[in-house]
Amino acid sequence: MVKKSSLSGLKLALAGAALLVGAFAHAQGYPNKPIRMVIPYTPxxxxxxxxxxxxxxxxxxxxxxxxxxxxxxxxxxxxxMHVKKAKPDGYTLLFNASSQAYLPLVVAKKTYDAQRDFTPVGQIGYVPLIVAVNNDVPAKTMGEFVRLAKANPNKYTWATSGLGTTSHLxxxxxxxxxxxxxxxxxYKGAVPQLTDVIGGHVSAAISPMPGVAPFVQGGRLRPLAVTSKVRVPSMPDVPTLSEAGMPGFELLSWYGIWGPADLPADIANRLNSEIAKAVDAPSLKAKFAELSFVPTKSSPAQFRQLIADDLAKIGKAVKDAGIRIDF
Structure with a gap:
């Protein structure tokens, strides 16, 4: 006769094995239909x-x-919010930048919890921002622009791609x-932001390189500084903000992919492994280099830790600066 305790142990073991098999089958069958990737900004x-x-x-x-x-x-x-409310099955994903984590820090009313309401899938990489001005602004350097703005309070203006974004902060x-x-x-994105700076409706902007670099290279905007600790290889003559009057300053825009909260670990891990392969693809690496975008790899756990660390660092800066917005 088999003892009752032994039967219970056997049932638990079988149940655990079934869960593992189910999870493996789930990952093996994913994806079997189109995936929707939400990008929360304009094209x-x-x-x-x-x-x-x-x-x-x-x-x-x-x-x-x-x-x-x-x-x-x-x-x-x-x-x-489209992604937050979606079914956590891997068929609705969010592609966003660090502003995904920063927005709740600066908004006066409750939005979402950047850590609890989403599943971090993987970081894609990061990029510096460029301080750029309209060509009609009579300043060739950051120092000249600062002196100009101080001599004419409220005359010069910034354009931002959105409140709570890295650009805004x-x-x-x-x-x-x-x-x-x-x-x-x-503005509702980098395109209208930069269009109005080029048109002279706004004086200047600080914007991530992939969007602003083509306008700088085409002579439609004048670069004054970059927000990385070191100069950008594609623009070696443009100083860093640290060199231009803000010692030690660095603020990068990092990009990643999220799913809704409770996205199954097997799906998150499958997507993460595919992201790692993607950022290593020669054709993608070449395009990233053109944009001064630095690809990175991270596990879901490492991406989650990056978000937590950045929230602590940027949260302090937001609090010290008293940044608060409403919409």
């Missing part, structure tokens, strides 16, 4: 540009279409660190 900006490149490579690897869904509004909040920090009285005008 043509830095996040959209990189997101489309990554989606194109991933769909070749996964054998299923990845449909881009641009859902701009409220500094990325609208698109993020960097402009707020520059204002406070250098004592500038420059109004910040918010």
């Amino acid at each position: 043509g900006g830095s996040i959209d540009t990189v997101g489309r490149l990554v989606a194109d490579q991933l769909q070749r690897q996964l054998g299923q279409p990845i449909v881009i869904d641009n859902a701009p509004g409220a500094s990325g909040f609208v698109g993020a 960097s402009e707020e920090m520059v204002n406070r660190a250098l004592g500038l009285q420059m109004e910040i005008v918010a």
